[in-house]
Amino acid sequence: MTERATAPTTPLRARAEVDLAALRANVRTLRARASGAAVMAVVKSDAYGHGAVPCARAAVEAGATWLGTATPEEAFALRAAGLDGRVMCWLWTPGGPWREAIDAGLDLGVSGMWALREIVEAARGARAPARVQLKADTGLGRNGCQPGEDWAALVAEALRAEADGLVRVTGLWSHFACADEPGHPSIAAQLTLFREMVAYAEGRGVRPEVRHIANSPATLTLPESHFDLVRTGIAVYGISPSPEVGSSAELGLRPVMTLSASVALVKHVPGGHGVGYGHHYVTPGATTLGLVPVGYADGIPRHASGTGPVLVDGKWRTVAGRVAMDQFVVDLGGDEPEAGTRAVLFGPGEGGEPTAEDWAQAAGTIAYEIVTRIGTRVPRVHVNEAPAG
Structure with missing residues (x-):
């Protein structure tokens, strides 16, 4: 994808102008809404179509202390660009580039036993233990470990690997299904189950650095879900998660x-x-x-x-x-x-x-799809690259 820091000197057929000053302001707004929790700026899918590296840099400049990606390739691109802070990656398939991810210092989302076992094997001989974050399926029904026996087994295996010096359990996390529909009964149910699954893991000896379940809509509307970290995606780019949550202007956000x-x-x-x-x-x-x-x-x-x-x-x-x-x-x-x-x-x-x-x-x-789908033939023209003042 073509990325430009300033406007080109020749006319373009089309252009997607990305205002990094607006992005920084959005991150500051989200930090103020995060109830003291740390902020993760999710930059998956080329920062929702906005250009991952420039947007990640701007988000960090505005105080985001974590970056989030779906695929390992997205995370490696951030590292290659010199972004050396905390980066979490959560969409893995068997045989993934685990050793490279461990050596890159990524936090690895783990949803099932197969992934944990592949990570443990890859961690043998690595420079440092693998940083893993155990994901609980509290009701979304996608990635994540089921409660009950599956969760108990995953926690036990992770603790054994931690005792062997092969992993460090840095986080416990989950994801809402309907946080963009305020008042939906699943929200309270998921939050209750997440607390229970976190309490079980901590009761067995897990000491996570961060616990997190809040996405953009939960960050904006559900302070009791903020825990230690909020994962903000679409809101970073100034777009409301849904009309039910409020318009961008009503939420203090500016589309980027x-x-x-x-x-x-x-x-x-x-x-x-x-x-x-x-x-x-x-x-x-x-x-x-x-x-x-x-x-x-x-x-x-x-x-x-x-x-x-x-x-x-x-x-x-x-x-x-x-x-x-x-x-x-x-x-x-x-x-x-x-x-x-x-x-x-x-x-x-x-x-x-x-x-x-x-x-x-x-x-x-949804507006997520509108910005994310803008194709590679449209240059991203990044403006206000340098922070003001």
């Missing part, structure tokens, strides 16, 4: 990414003119059409055909017809902006432009 493109063509067409594949849009009368040179190959959701909003020349327009692989059309209603005029698909909304949440509603999805 602004996606725009240069209008490639403006032309007059008569009424009754079909637009795009399948002619799902036909002009109701004589009008002007503008060609926006991004499409589903760039991550623009095809499900937003006919509904996706775009700000062109100070006015909201709507995708006319289907989103194609490389382009889509907007009906300009007779207006004649010049070719090269900036079309803003989404941004913070402060200049009247749509937001990622507007696109999520248009496509029937």
